Amino acid sequence: MKLMSVLVLFSVLFLIVGCTQAGTPASSTAATESGTDSLSESVTVTITSAGFEPNEVTIPVGGTVTWSNTDSVGHWPASAMHPTHTAYPGSGIEKCGTEEQAGIFDVCKDLAQGESWSFTFTEQGSWNYHDHTVLGKYGKVIVQ
Numbered sequence: 001m002k003l004m005s006v007l008v009l010f011s012v013l014f015l016i017v018g019c020t021q022a023g024t025p026a027s028s029t030a031a032t033e034s035g036t037d038s039l040s041e042s043v044t045v046t047i048t049s050a051g052f053e054p055n056e057v058t059i060p061v062g063g064t065v066t067w068s069n070t071d072s073v074g075h076w077p078a079s080a081m082h083p084t085h086t087a088y089p090g091s092g093i094e095k096c097g098t099e100e101q102a103g104i105f106d107v108c109k110d111l112a113q114g115e116s117w118s119f120t121f122t123e124q125g126s127w128n129y130h131d132h133t134v135l136g137k138y139g140k141v142i143v144q
Helices: 002-019 099-103
Strands: 042-048 051-053 056-059 064-069 077-079 116-120 125-131 138-143
Parallel strands (some): 056 138
Antiparallel strands (some): 064 116, 077 125
16 A cells, blocks of 8 residues: 555656646757758657657747657657646647647647657747656657
């Protein structure tokens, strides 16, 4: 019983610490992954058993990120913070399954192996995200 209490406490603390980082404005002088001044309009993030690769990407306002699941288990990329998914403006898990779903930073379901999902970022900032299904998987999209 004591071990179960410790595991529950650890899990709650892990979720609080790992999922409470909200989006913050990005610096206009941040370097891109390639070290050049030009930013790619589209970036692909591969989802593996190890997490999101790369786990941080930089795109311009209006750029698109595509998440592609290569793992054998399902993954659900969504805006921080778990469980509400509200860090990215206008997003929220309550919009899944509604007419507003297409405009939120939330796939609203598990991506099966081989499936992909894309989101176009219209808001400048630094946007943390997580895997709603598999705990401990995080990433960041920097929109300049």
